[in-house]
C-alpha cells in the first residue's frame with residue numbers, strides 16, 4: 001500500500017528548484033480511474049464525460065464552479081461497503097457530505113447514517129431516514145439537540161463527556177424512554193492525515209480516555225442510569241488513514257475495555273463501533289484499501305481479540321464518510337487567468353477556491369487536476385491552481401502539471417472532492433457556494449442549488 005507523500009518540492013513560499021520535482025505524468029489527458037468517479041471518461045471530441053454527459057454541457061447548463069457527483073458511483077460504493085460488512089453495520093458519516101438526495105440513496109442502499117449536529121439530524125429525518133438507523137455524534141450536543149434526538153427515537157447517541165451522560169439520561173427520563181447509547185472512548189491512537197501516531201495520552205476534545213480510567217468511570221455512570229441502555233463502545237481514530245495498524249491497536253484496546261467491563265460489572269456489551277477514517281486516492285500515488293479488505297481485516301482483529309479475552313464477538317459497526325462520497329465527485333472550474341512567473345511556475349486562477357475546497361489550505365491536502373473541456377498535446381507546464389479569494393494561501397492544487405496551451409475559458413476539474421468540500425464550503429469574500437449536480441444515466445439534476453446574491457443579502461439584516 002502506498003500513499004501520497006508530499007513531494008520533496010517547494011512548500012509554502014519556497015521557490016521551486018527547476019528539475020527537482022515529481023516528473024510530469026506520461027499522458028496529461030489521462031483520467032486515472034483510481035482518482036476519478038467511475039463513469040468519467042473522454043468523449044470523441046476530447047471533452048471529459050461523466051454518466052454519459054459532456055462536462056462542457058454541464059458547465060453551460062449549471063455554471064462553474066460546480067460539484068458534479070456521480071450517483072451510480074455513490075450507490076455502488078454504498079453497496080460495496082454493505083456487502084463487505086454483511087453481518088455488521090455501516091453508518092455513512094454525513095459530515096462528509098449530506099443532502100436529502102444522499103439520505104434517500106443511503107436509505108435505498110440499506111446504509112445507516114451518522115450525524116453530528118441537530119441540523120444534520122433534521123436533514124436526515126426530513127428525507128425519511130428511519131430514526132433507529134441514525135447515530136448521533138458530537139462533543140458538545142446542546143440540550144435541545146439531545147431532546148430532539150431522543151424524541152425522534154435515534155438508534156444510538158454516542159456519549160462524549162460526563163456532562164452529556166447526565167443530559168441524555170435526563171432527556172430520556174423526561175421522554176419516558178430508555179435511550180440506547182455508546183460511549184466514545186479515546187484509545188491512545190491518534191491518526192493524522194497520512195499516518196497514525198500512537199500517543200501516550202490523549203490531548204484532544206473528543207471522547208473519554210481509556211488511560212486514566214475516564215472511560216471506565218463513564219461506563220459505571222451509564223450502567224447506573226436506568227434511562228440509558230449501554231449498547232457498546234465507540235472509537236474513531238482519525239481520517240484519511242491507509243494503514244490498518246491503527247485500527248488494530250484501537251480494536252485491541254476497545255475489546256480490552258469490554259473485557260474489563262465484563263469483569264467489573266458482569267455484562268458483555270453487544271456492540272463496538274470502530275469509526276470511520278479510511279483513506280481514498282486524491283492522486284495517482286494513493287492506493288487505498290477496498291472495503292472487503294478492510295472488513296476482513298477488522299473482523300479478524302476483533303475476533304482474535306475477543307477470543308483472547310474470552311468474550312462473545314460483539315456486533316461491529318463502521319462509519320465511512322470520505323471513502324463513500326469522496327471519490328464520487330469532482331469540482332468543475334473555469335480558468336480565468338494564466339500567469340507565468342518565469343523560472344518559478346505558472347499560476348492558474350479559477351472561479352472558485354478556498355471557499356469551495358478549504359482542505360488544501362487547512363490540511364496541506366494533495367489534489368490532482370486535469371484539463372477537461374478538451375485534450376491537448378502541448379508540453380506539460382508546472383502550475384499551481386489557485387482561487388479568486390483575497391488570500392495568498394487560497395490554493396486548490398499546490399503542484400500540478402497542466403498543458404502549456406491552457407488558456408482562459410478552458411474547463412479544468414479537480415477529482416475526489418465529494419467529501420469535506422461542499423460540506424466545509426464557506427462564503428469567504430461573499431463567495432456563493434457552488435451547486436451539487438448529481439449525474440446518472442445521461443441525466444443531470446441539481447441536488448443542492450447554487451447560492452445566490454439574494455441568499456446572502458437576505459442574511460444581512462443590518
Ligand SMILES: Cc1ncc(COP(=O)(O)O)c(C=O)c1O
Nearest residue numbers: 093236239276277319320321322
Ligand atoms: C466519529 C466519526 N465517525 C466517522 C467519521 C468519518 O470519517 P471519514 O470521512 O474519514 O471516514 C468521522 C470524521 O473523521 C468521525 O469523527
Ligand SMILES: N[C@@H](CCCC[NH3+])C(=O)O
Nearest residue numbers: 095239240359363419420
Ligand atoms: N474534515 C476533515 C476530516 C475530519 C473528519 C471529521 N472528524 C477532512 O477534510 O479531511
